[in-house]
Amino acid sequence: MPLNINATPITAALAGAFSAAVWPLLWSRFGGEGGDSAGLVIATLLAIALPAHLFVVGLGRAGHDASRTLDTALLRRIGAWLAAAAVVAAVQSLI
Numbered sequence: 784m785p786l787n788i789n790a791t792p793i794t795a796a797l798a799g800a801f802s803a804a805v806w807p808l809l810w811s812r813f814g815g816e817g818g819d820s821a822g823l824v825i826a827t828l829l830a831i832a833l834p835a836h837l838f839v840v841g842l843g844r845a846g847h848d849a850s851r852t853l854d855t856a857l858l859r860r861i862g863a864w865l866a867a868a869a870v871v872a873a874v875q876s877l878i
Contacts, residue, residue: 787842788837788838788841788842789841790837790838790839790840790841790857790860791860792859792860792863793863794838794839794860795838795839795860795861795863795864795867796863796864796866796867797838797867798834798835798837798838798839798864798867799835799839799863799864799865799866799867799868799871800867800868800870800871801830801834802830802831802834802835802868803867803868803869803870803871803872803875804871804875805830806830806831807875809823809826809827809830810823812826813826835864838864839857839860839861839864840857840860
């Protein structure tokens with residue numbers, strides 16, 4: 784049975800908030816001078832790329848044909864993902 788995850792603006796926003804909240808912790812652990820670059824790549828894939836793909840793009844069959852039309856629902860989810868990440872980053876900078 785294939786895994787089917789329907790991405791929505793809410794799941795995209797939650798993925799963006801998660802990624803923005805986790806990234807500073809990952810950078811302090813793996814980044815900087817003398818950091819573990821392989822660990823940083825793996826952590827980036829798990830904390831940013833995977834949630835973005837699952838909860839912004841989604842899994843499952845595309846809801847439209849493969850023509851070159853603009854996917855406005857995907858653009859809204861990307862906007863929600865980026866906006867939530869920006870809000871979390873701004874709040875973290877204030878703390």
